[in-house]
Amino acid sequence: MLLIDQFAYTNGLRHVKAGYKFLFTLLMLVLAIGLDNIFVNLSIFVLIIILELTCAKFKLRNVISFIKVPLIFILLGTIFLVIGFSKENHFSYSIKIFGGYFGVIEGQEMLFLRVFMRSLAATSSVIFLSVTTPMVDIIKVFKAMHLPNVFIELFMLIYRFIFIIIEEAQTNINSLEIKFGFINTKTSFKSIKIFIENMVLGILKRNEEMINALNIKLYNGEFPVR
Structure with a gap:
């Protein structure tokens, strides 16, 4: 059994109807992607962490382990929106290396933050559903939706x-x-x-x-x- 399944079958929200958890996750995804607001997405992320600690009864180290690896992938996938390499110094902050400049692209900081926070909020929402709901219950919801x-x-x-x-x-x-x-x-x-x-x-x-x-x-x- 995967570790994710062990959490899904033993957490404090195990007996809450899967449909409710699915609707909650869907709402969080709509807010995260639809509004695309840094503060809204930060609030969603914090809310998910609080629910996992208080309602699902996960330990802090477990919550950190849920998000640690996805966080690395999100960071690697978004960091190149804000950093670059060029022979001309058009960066807000830069260092000279190999005859060129490596640094933060001017004006891209907010784009990076928006994409990063949107990805983090959406990912944490999906993880919440995954660690609190067994896969068989999620499939039942899909079946009910035909x-x-x-x-x-x-x-x-x-x-x-x-x-x-x-x-x-x-x-x-x-x-x-x-x-x-x-x-x-x-x-x-x-x-x-x-x-x-x-x-x-x-x-x-x-x-x-x-x-x-x-x-x-x-x-x-x-x-x-x-």
Whole structure:
């Protein structure tokens, strides 16, 4: 059983109807993406953290572990909106390197903050649903909405694979931290190389295990639920 499933079956909101949690998550997503306001998105993120700590009864270290890996991916995906490299110094803050300038692109700071906070709020909302609601209950909600089976199938497989990646990344990061893999710059670069190698091999192995599990259960493209 994935760690995410263990949380989903043992949290304080386990017995709240999945439909209510789904509607709450949908509302948070609409507010985060529709309003696209930094303060609204910050409020959504803080609200999700408070709910996970007080209502779902998760420990602080668990809440941090939920968001730590997605936060890294969000940061890596948005940081290049605000930093760049050019032969001309058109940056707000910059350093000269290799005959050019590397720094913060002028006027892009607010765009970075908006995209970062929107992504953080939306991601934390989806994580809230995932860690408080078992997958079988989410599928029941989709079935009740009469969504096509192909959508449910794709959602299920993508969902599982995303959390396989997150769990694999968390395991590798913890392993490297225990071994002081990020104690200095030189060691950090070596650790990043090891991290990438382990991630590729680990994901391939976990993906094969998931396929084998589906084959054993005679998976035929549909997830039946009662």
